[in-house]
Amino acid sequence: MTGTTRSSADLDPRRRRILVRAWRRGIREMDLVIGGFADAEIADLGDAELDQLEELMAEEDADIFRWVTGEAETPERLRTALFDRMRAYVPDFEPQQNTSQGPASKS
Template identity: 60%
Template sequence: MSGTTRSSADLDVRRRQILFRAWHRGMREMDLIMGRFADAEIADLSEEELADFEHLIEITDRDLLGWITGEIETPSNYDTPLFRRLKAFHTHTSPIHG
């Protein structure tokens, strides 16, 4: 079970792949953070935002979780408007935050 609550039937192939990858990171906490954000936002992300999200998916779970919780400073090249939306989404909707 992926955890997703959203159907991917209305999504193009790239968005389906991103949604799948967001829910299959390895660390369950990151599956929930990235997956829930993708469920809520994937259909409305611009091409630039999709590219930013794909870059975030490539980051190790430990580093990305540290950036989101504020335990590790976010490198400036990843501190994008999309990352800040992800961080705010997590802070306001998830019981898993530091």
């Protein structure tokens, strides 16, 4: 997985901006967690949740990494349902396979 798998064509400017920032974190692990979460959820987040996501993304990646992994306690102000959903998000590291052609035949 090298980046977003989601088109931003159907998103408003704020969601597009957040999606780009979610995939350009600086620490690859945070790209995958925050970016993957944003791919999956961005279209359905309400304004308050977008505010929470932007507040979280303003933090240092190393801190977010420690909070997501449980290495450090998450600050009270960031302990939200949105953070819990993001923390529980597990990126799909398996490449998509084209199954429409069926198994390859051997000659």
